Amino acid sequence: MARRVFVVGGHTTPFIGKKHPDFIWKRHPDFGKRTNPSLEDYIRVSVQGALEATGTPGEAVEKAWVGNFVGELFSNQGHLGAAVVGADPGLMYKPVMRVEGACASGGLAFASAVESIQAGTDITLVVGVEVQTTKSAREGGDILARASHYARQREIDDFTFPALFGRRTKHYREAFGVSEEDIGRAAVKAYANANKNPLAHMRAVTMDFETARAAGDRNPNFLSNEEFAPYIKMSDCSQVSDGGSAMIVVSEEGLAKLGKTESDAIEVLTVAHATGNLWEDGDLTRLGTTHTAAQRAYAAAGLAPSDVGVAEVHDCFTVTEVMMTEALGFADFGKGGELLKEGRTEITGDIPVNTGGGLVGFGHPVGATGVKQVLEIYRQMKGQCGDYQIAEPPSVGMTANMGGDDKTVVVGLYRNL
Numbered sequence: 001m002a003r004r005v006f007v008v009g010g011h012t013t014p015f016i017g018k019k020h021p022d023f024i025w026k027r028h029p030d031f032g033k034r035t036n037p038s039l040e041d042y043i044r045v046s047v048q049g050a051l052e053a054t055g056t057p058g059e060a061v062e063k064a065w066v067g068n069f070v071g072e073l074f075s076n077q078g079h080l081g082a083a084v085v086g087a088d089p090g091l092m093y094k095p096v097m098r099v100e101g102a103c104a105s106g107g108l109a110f111a112s113a114v115e116s117i118q119a120g121t122d123i124t125l126v127v128g129v130e131v132q133t134t135k136s137a138r139e140g141g142d143i144l145a146r147a148s149h150y151a152r153q154r155e156i157d158d159f160t161f162p163a164l165f166g167r168r169t170k171h172y173r174e175a176f177g178v179s180e181e182d183i184g185r186a187a188v189k190a191y192a193n194a195n196k197n198p199l200a201h202m203r204a205v206t207m208d209f210e211t212a213r214a215a216g217d218r219n220p221n222f223l224s225n226e227e228f229a230p231y232i233k234m235s236d237c238s239q240v241s242d243g244g245s246a247m248i249v250v251s252e253e254g255l256a257k258l259g260k261t262e263s264d265a266i267e268v269l270t271v272a273h274a275t276g277n278l279w280e281d282g283d284l285t286r287l288g289t290t291h292t293a294a295q296r297a298y299a300a301a302g303l304a305p306s307d308v309g310v311a312e313v314h315d316c317f318t319v320t321e322v323m324m325t326e327a328l329g330f331a332d333f334g335k336g337g338e339l340l341k342e343g344r345t346e347i348t349g350d351i352p353v354n355t356g357g358g359l360v361g362f363g364h365p366v367g368a369t370g371v372k373q374v375l376e377i378y379r380q381m382k383g384q385c386g387d388y389q390i391a392e393p394p395s396v397g398m399t400a401n402m403g404g405d406d407k408t409v410v411v412g413l414y415r416n417l
């Protein structure tokens with residue numbers, strides 16, 4: 001990298017939706033007394049929180065990006081660059097734009113800021129936001145299907161993405177002889193981590209191995225697609241969540257302008273962005289686009305998978321976490337389930353993955369996820385994770401944010417300073 005890039009902190013709101021104690025629905029005691037926060041609320045709270053947490057006056061921000069997938073369809077609201085400006089008077093007339101890459105929108109917003117810093121900007125703001133609970137999960141399935149090849153894939157099931165990953169699970173399990181319970185362990189870990197995380201959507205929901213290992217009354221298969229239904233159950237899915245996350249990304253000069261030192265920051269060693277072909281699918285037993293992005297990231301940073309001490313990976317479904325650990329090189333292809341079974345990806349393991357619960361446990365407000373992932377690495381490295389803190393704060397971290405079915409991928413590598 002020509003110029004060094006640093007993350008100096010930020011703010012993630014609670015991620016909420018069905019089954020979260022604060023989420024308002026018709027049988028909630030506060031129903032009729034208050035409503036759930038809106039897209040506007042999440043942008044304002046995350047931006048103001050990030051400015052405050054890092055001591056950054058709005059006026060000091062030179063450029064900003066906001067990652068959001070489908071504000072138009074869930075909240076009747078597009079044009080979110082101008083929405084970010086509304087979060088703080090100091091942001092008036094700053095250049096701000098929205099970036100979209102399905103569930104990798106937040107990662108792309110971050111990648112845009114990093115490139116801008118490399119090109120000469122000193123202080124940037126990166127925001128990710130999504131509200132999805134304005135529709136039922138079934139209606140939301142149609143909206144989220146816009147991240148697939150809609151004309152070809154929408155009909156696979158009302159729940160298009162769960163079905164697409166049910167399809168991957170089938171191919172993956174058949175290719176490598178992996179069992180349902182090998183993958184189910186990812187859900188147990190996700191919920192256990194989320195139970196330690198006050199910001200997590202599933203902080204109050206427990207998941208034991210008996211429930212996660214196979215479908216049952218409490219954990220049904222729910223697809224209508226008969227071929228893929230047996231391969232995905234409720235506990236394998238990420239959540240339909242609302243939330244926002246924002247952070248400040250700076251150059252060396254930016255650190256000085258904010259009165260900070262390198263020890264206040266983590267360094268972004270590299271960000272690699274790879275894109276697959278939306279119109280055709282490749283090998284369903286591995287995440288080829290993620291693998292390519294990871295290879296590029298390791299080469300650029302001069303690091304190997306064994307150097308990574310903590311990772312935030314895009315577990316939109318349990319099988320995706322398993323396949324991500326393979327694509328990022330933590331396990332050989334087909335062996336991600338063993339890594340999980342040996343406890344190596346737990347908070348106490350040698351390569352902790354998704355310590356705050358990941359998309360399954362922490363939740364998945366899609367545009368916010370890629371930003372939250374980077375902030376989670378920052379928080380682990382700075383010892384700010386409370387009950388889910390890794391005992392020895394890691395010195396190298398990794399993020400992998402994915403849009404669609406392994407189509408848009410942003411992988412980052414970070415060093416603690």
Ligand code: CAA
Nearest residue numbers: 102103137138147161162220222237238239240316403404
């Ligand atoms: N027996 C059988 N079926 C049952 C059932 C039971 N006991 N309970 C529920 N179901 C079925 C029903 O068909 C129900 O549909 P209806 O409500 O229309 O009857 C359906 O399951 C959903 O049930 P709920 O609405 O009660 O469940 P929920 O609201 O808690 O949702 C979920 C659960 C469907 C798994 C939902 O969380 C979900 O859709 N998760 C996935 C979200 C998603 O796909 N995100 C995107 C990930 S992909 C990605 O990250 C990349 C990208 O770019 C998009």
